[in-house]
Amino acid sequence: MKVKASAPAKVILFGEHAVVYGQPAIAVAIDKRATVTLTSKNNNTEKKEIVLKALDLKLEATINLHSGKNVILANHHDKIVEATAKIIEVMKERHDADWPESMEITIVSQIPRGAGLGSSAAISVASTAALATAAGIQLSKDEISSIAFEAERIHHGTPSGIDNTISTFGGAVYFKRPEVKNFSIPSFSLIIGDTKKERETKKVVLGVKERKERLPHIYNPLLDVFGNLVDEALQVLTTEPLELETLGHLFNVNQGLLNAIGVSSLELEQLIWASRNAGALGAKLTGAGAGGSMIALIETKKEQNVSEAIKNAGGEPLTVSIDTKGVITEEME
Ligand code: PMV
Numbered sequence: 001m002k003v004k005a006s007a008p009a010k011v012i013l014f015g016e017h018a019v020v021y022g023q024p025a026i027a028v029a030i031d032k033r034a035t036v037t038l039t040s041k042n043n044n045t046e047k048k049e050i051v052l053k054a055l056d057l058k059l060e061a062t063i064n065l066h067s068g069k070n071v072i073l074a075n076h077h078d079k080i081v082e083a084t085a086k087i088i089e090v091m092k093e094r095h096d097a098d099w100p101e102s103m104e105i106t107i108v109s110q111i112p113r114g115a116g117l118g119s120s121a122a123i124s125v126a127s128t129a130a131l132a133t134a135a136g137i138q139l140s141k142d143e144i145s146s147i148a149f150e151a152e153r154i155h156h157g158t159p160s161g162i163d164n165t166i167s168t169f170g171g172a173v174y175f176k177r178p179e180v181k182n183f184s185i186p187s188f189s190l191i192i193g194d195t196k197k198e199r200e201t202k203k204v205v206l207g208v209k210e211r212k213e214r215l216p217h218i219y220n221p222l223l224d225v226f227g228n229l230v231d232e233a234l235q236v237l238t239t240e241p242l243e244l245e246t247l248g249h250l251f252n253v254n255q256g257l258l259n260a261i262g263v264s265s266l267e268l269e270q271l272i273w274a275s276r277n278a279g280a281l282g283a284k285l286t287g288a289g290a291g292g293s294m295i296a297l298i299e300t301k302k303e304q305n306v307s308e309a310i311k312n313a314g315g316e317p318l319t320v321s322i323d324t325k326g327v328i329t330e331e332m333e
Pocket residue numbers: 012015016017018019020115116117118119156158159160161162163201205286287288289292
């Protein structure tokens with residue numbers, strides 16, 4: 001048997017961090033994917049195992065399929081191995097999953113890691129879909145997302161769930177736990193600027209938590225403003241004709257709030273201001289911040305200018321379009 005599953009990256013347009021505290025956020029899936037190929041290996045069924053390979057990450061590890069939890073690290077420690085073991089464990093618990101043979105899983109991803117683009121969620125969603133198909137289990141998209149969420153906990157500690165949701169469903173999503181609303185998004189142009197400074201979402205989220213505990217009277221009202229801003233942005237995004245300038249202004253206001261809670265960085269600010277000065281209608285960091293990526297809303301005619309400005313400011317520009325498919329699974333043999 002050979003199964004291939006892939007899932008898209010995402011950008012959070014509005015509301016990152018506040019979404020961890022129950023406020024809404026809006027995210028879109030983008031056309032960069034993580035692909036998981038699963039091949040069954042006819043060997044000794046007494047010792048069923050998964051060999052997990054992510055060659056770009058120089059990762060090769062073996063997971064014992066009988067216990068699911070028992071991870072044997074054949075190369076170096078990586079959260080992806082732990083997250084895959086978690087997916088197996090949850091599928092066994094919730095769906096009585098069983099795999100007839102040993103398997104090899106290869107992960108290939110177009111999504112830079114630690115860049116705020118949901119790389120871990122895309123891998124978890126694609127792995128869940130591939131493993132379910134290999135076990136002969138039909139999972140709904142809600143179930144795929146929910147299992148991938150358990151893997152996201154391994155990566156990020158207290159994830160909001162927005163990353164696994166958008167990567168599973170694709171398109172655009174308004175996410176306010178437990179409400180998830182897919183909506184159709186008008187066409188507009190976005191440029192991503194990657195600072196190429198990797199950071200751990202878990203640490204940045206923890207920093208916000210600590211500051212919020214120290215300064216609740218400052219942070220709690222700020223989080224409410226994040227929520228108001230996201231609701232306003234939803235209004236703008238679902239009203240025709242699209243008011244691009246207002247949307248751009250809301251990007252800038254959102255960046256101001258993210259700055260206020262201490263998650264921006266010099267590298268991000270440099271790319272954000274370079275984009276604004278080159279004619280972007282608005283720019284903000286996306287994802288956890290403290291490095292990672294920013295996004296700029298642009299009119300198509302400004303694409304070249306903004307892209308060059310990001311490059312000159314030390315970042316890596318990436319022009320993306322919206323992915324509407326979400327997770328895709330193909331059984332090849
Ligand atoms: O940086 P990313 O892609 O892991 O996004 C994190 C988004 C946060 O809102 C900061 C955390 C979360 O779980 O929603």
